[in-house]
Amino acid sequence: MPAKYLFILSPPYSGSTVLWRLLQTSSQVSALPDEGQKLPELRNMMRERPWDPDTVFDWELVSKTWYRYWDGDKAILLEKSPPHLCRSAILEQHFKPTHFICLMRDPLAICEALHRRNNMDWEAAAQRWIEWLTMHLEILERRPDSHLLYYEDMVARPRQTFTALASWLPELRDVDYRSAIEAHSVEGVQRRPLSDMNPQKLTRIAPDDIQRVVHVLQDYPSLLARTPYGALYLSS
Template sequence: MPTYLFVLCPPYCGSTLLWKLLATSPNASALPAEGQFLPEVESIMRDRPWHRDRDMPWEEIRAAWETHWDMDKPVLLEKSPPNLIRAQAIARHFDPCRFIIMVRNPYAHAEGLMRRNDWSVTRAGNFALMCLRSQLENTLVLDTPLVMTYESLVEDPGASCARLQAFLPELEALDHSADFEVHSVEGTAQRPITDFNAQKIAALSDEDFEALNNLFLPQRELLRDWGYAFMPARAGAAA
């Protein structure tokens, strides 16, 4: 019986990179796109995707996804970001399933939300905090998830692959030396695993930093839980 493997990761936090890395295993079958965007379920899953009170028809969704997965592969891979607020429901409907939880520095995350979604700094900062809170809850309530950060992935891809394979031995032959097509602050291109945090944080203005710090300071314990430091207003900011 195959294992359903869900990458729980906020948008613009490295989910595509991790998803494509996992898909280098010959034992993994990845959906052709994020599951939420497949035509059979897009109208369902993109209806208020970040509303927690939105119940999803998971049996219908699973049946649709299974027409796209290679069911002969031992690992079936999915990574739609809104899944992170519905992980417990997913666990009830996909058996057996495993979860990989990943987060990113909230300053870098907020920059991506502002640039890619044209969000205000306040909206982006609050969303980044919501994701950190939700992911922390996931670490506590899910059954033995693998917990990692974007930073650990890009700083030592080899060690990250070793952790992934120890977590799920079926994920053999992961190729962290490959080039991956991902979107970054430098645009979309084929490139090796690369850390873009410094560029993203440098793109924040002093005003962005001040607004983010007004949000992050009361939540500094949450940042610390994930190993992230509260940053002084001008540290890394654009002049």
Template sequence: MSFLFILSTPFSGSTILWQLVGSSPHASSLPAEGQHMDSVREVMRGRHWDPDYEIPWERVRLEWEKEWDSSKEFLLEKSPPNLLRAAAIQEHFEPAYFIGMIRNPYAFCEGVARRPDNDMDVASAAEFWLQCAQAQTRNKAELDHILFFTYEEFAEDPAAIRDRILEFLPELECLDLDEPSDHSFMGHEPIIRNLNPIQIRRLTSRDIARINRVLRREPQLMADFGYDFIEPSLAQTIGSLKAKASSYALRAARFRGILPGPIVRRIEKLVLE
């Protein structure tokens, strides 16, 4: 029996990755993110993004083990804040394996700032991305068993990522790419698609400039993960206005039942990418 943790920035496809890995007949997943279980929420939430906050892992492990099927080869967990505490997790869960993922910072910042349930603007989101990227750099260097890739690699070729996961952990035996996917009258929907072009186009030149002021403090992080800086421009602002107007119109059509969700997603992809 081994422990398997997904370490990913939030809003970066980690739930789909968790579903994919959990489709193995040899993996047991918690009902939801471990941090949200009622029995551990008090100790895992509140200061969850504070890297100095210490979690009582022995207590957490006992509670998680009540939900895992211990007859399975891999006990799977996914809580994004855990990427800050991977070293401690490795100490308390043996043997521990990790699958790490990160996302383009511009798309990440747009998604975080747009969410209604937080008070982050794009600059704060960029600070958040730096914190996560620094932690993932440490994780790649220090963890004993970790497979790492980007959201973009996963979204562009999920089959290739599936194969890399199975090469990393062949005991998983098989992963079902159909498991997390949608089906519609339009045919098979992919399990994940790269939303970066759509989200980046929503950013204005001012947004880009504010993000860059933060990211340029750590330019090596961008290079290490294979990301390029985007420069603000008038074209970016015009594209942002077009993207936001198109998105609002398409969402209104979906909300009013004029168009079903799969068609809206395909039109949005054609219009905005």
């Protein structure tokens, strides 16, 4: 049978690296050695205006490059680059059959990372999260067969999370979600089992800055209400 293409669609700092590494514990999965956009053959092209959906890439070159790194004998060919979130329809054109995991995370956790690592002010970070949420919701409307996954469920209920993933894509049934993996976090790059890093991130945000983020979020009640985060922030 032909391989299935699996893309993790998520904003940066959403836990996609953790998920990407855990999925690689499956005997059925082949992943690129890094984000596809960062491979040396593609970096100059794919890192130029990566979040502009109108940026035109040489997809023949992208495909040929990725295929050189993937193991074509595996059932699942895995890729994750956060900017794919804004060009999922293009991925569908070039990689068939395409499967998407839509990974979301608490807006405060992402805003903390944008502020700390990108020096972005809190309102701009919150607005960026809203833009990414909008992209997610549009993908889920267009592709309801995508698998929606929340970071908070993954770290709090990993067995249920990965059982659900295997029900959606049976080739993932041997993922070892207990495996220790290396990923960047608020505490730096460390190797550890799946852990909830949200508490450490949220304690770094001053109360006034939390309110700055929440104030922006509350301008989008209909969007936020479509996620578990509406219950957290719409009543704040």
